[in-house]
Amino acid sequence: MNPTRRTVLKTSSALGLLVACGLVTSQQALAATGREGFSAKSLADALAAVGGTPADSKDIVITSPDIAENGAVVPVGVVSNIPGTSEIYFFVEKNPNPLAAMFRIPEGTNAAVQSRLKMGQSTNVVAVVKTADGKLYSATKETKVTLGGCGG
Amino acid sequence: MADPMKIRANAANGVTEVKVLMAHPMEAGIRKDAAGVVVPAHYITDVTVKHGERVVLQCLWGQSVSQNPYLAFKFKGGAKGDTVSVSWQDNLGESRTDQVTVA
């Protein structure tokens, strides 16, 4: 990963966003084969692999528990109210490979999916939505993972 | 040979809700067994759900999806008696397809 581009991607100002949007096209080509993001070791790298820095959106709703009794199975649901949603990504920020899942939503399928993810520790869950015209939007929610039971 | 999936597909008001449970260890490749040996990665990478012949959802998954994965979503259309099929493939080349009649 090019460090200069990393810096740009991390900039979430309006200007940075425009720059990032400019990067989408080249990144899209990379993401076309689909699996590159899964080997990324940080959220920034994983986001870059799927197309760049998304814009925060209130039209994405993440349903996940505030506190998970066990990190091995954490229910996560994402609903996108953004018109033209074509892909939904689930990221678990602090996992060794943050990109957990990608869902391609064809015409006629509701832009809402539920699954269950592993979380090694308390972490942000980031949902990213890609629209048919290649724009990226995201929402973030924290889940606390607790130690349970008798402790051994 | 993997165990069969549990698939539910229910149609109501022109929308079909699909819920799937898949039997799979979803090993991330970082856990050590009792003898201290790392258990190799073994996880589902691709899932395709079809209504008849039409693809209604495609998934790419990584190691962070939980063991015995759960998937739920809805698509427009579908009627009682239609067929919904789910196929998965994993990183070791295993695969499985099961289908259910929409209720």
Next chain:
Amino acid sequence: MPLSRVTWASLLGLVIAGSASAQSVSDEIAKYRAMLADGNPAELVEGQGEVLWTSKRGPKQVTLEACDLGKGPGVLAGAYAELPRYFKDTGKVMDAEARLVHCMVTLQGIERADIVRKPFSEQGERATDMEALAAYVSAASRDMKINLPQQHAEEKAAYARGKQAFFYRAGPHDFSCASCHSKNDQRIRLQDLPNLQQAAAARGAFASWPAYRVSQGAVRTMQWRMADCFRQQRFPQLEYNSQAAIDLITYLGVNAKGGTMAAPGLKR
């Protein structure tokens, strides 16, 4: 920390803030469990158990469909909700797991040692035959009332022994079952500890085993639950199908009389 809570703490002391946050934590845990309730992976294991129940297996190549789980040969519905019970043919009180082993040995001709060598799966492994059969058999009692018989002298004796075992303190930590399960409203970490002497809590516990444990990715049986409690009590290894295991399950099941079976459950 929200401002309102800081204000509370400063006005009323930390004890109140502490209990308020404990309440919200248990509410969040309840939400987590509710979100998992739909889609219990134990269903996958029930399917595996059904195949075992209906397949011709063992040297004798017969199915388990003639197995008598206490309500007559082949009667599955409601059988789990009335176990452990006394069986005339063996002269013993047996729980579901002991009886399933008995059927596999007597009907199918499978060696007992081969069945009980490894009753519980390791993480990442497919469910064992015992886990799968327990899931399948318990599911056939779903929504039925827990009603362990206590007529036979051996059934009463098993309950009495189970009660004594429940209070038996030993080992380096001086623990008994009662250390954690004899008071109301207690938690270990964030997990509620049912007071198993009382009907309501005993019902909740008995009704929900076997259960899929998300922390282990496996269906665990009631005997596993007993053995794992003893492990955490720092006791030696509880033997599979041992008298203490069956006595304790009898104690719990009788205390749970009138509850409604909901197994296989889903647990942390």
Next chain:
Amino acid sequence: MHSKFITAALLGVLASSAALAAGPTTKDSADLAAFKASFRDKNEATVDRLEQSEAQRLCSQDAQRPLKPAQRKQIEQQATATVRYPADGNYLGDWKEGEKVAQNGRGLQSSDPKGTPAGGNCYACHKLDQKEIAFGNIGPSLQQYGKLRGGPTPEILKYTWAKIYNSHAFQACSVMPRFGAAGILTEKQMQDVMALLLAPESPVNQ
């Protein structure tokens, strides 16, 4: 009924355990023998752990029918006599290490490989550092333990040490393990837990 098992256990002390296993003379001792026969050795968790001390026998009974005040007093006195204070007079170790001991619930279980260091598992039952939300309520909250008691005064140091070492010294049949007397924690681990409870800079006292 509830004291039968206990009586059997007491009889078991008089008879040798070998005699008990070989030929139980009453139904109760047969029940106890069958209970013990339901277990097997695994790792360091051996079946001799099922042999009760006198205090364990009495406390098993206490949970069903409370002991007499004189019996409780005797348990407390005997427990007090077991307490050994740190040889070097140093009560406070490193609170950061103490936090690790408080979080760790492993050790001495049949599933633990030989030599697994034991934790104190304090959070299973107590609230300590308020940042840890997963705490139990079997024991009282220990948040601000040192601060509320005016810091690590000589009296508080001695009392707290003894309480961790053998809780029965203050409350017969307490459910809290005897971390020192039963050899669960080392002297150093206890010093570290003491620091977690009493050091002014420990998160417990913030």
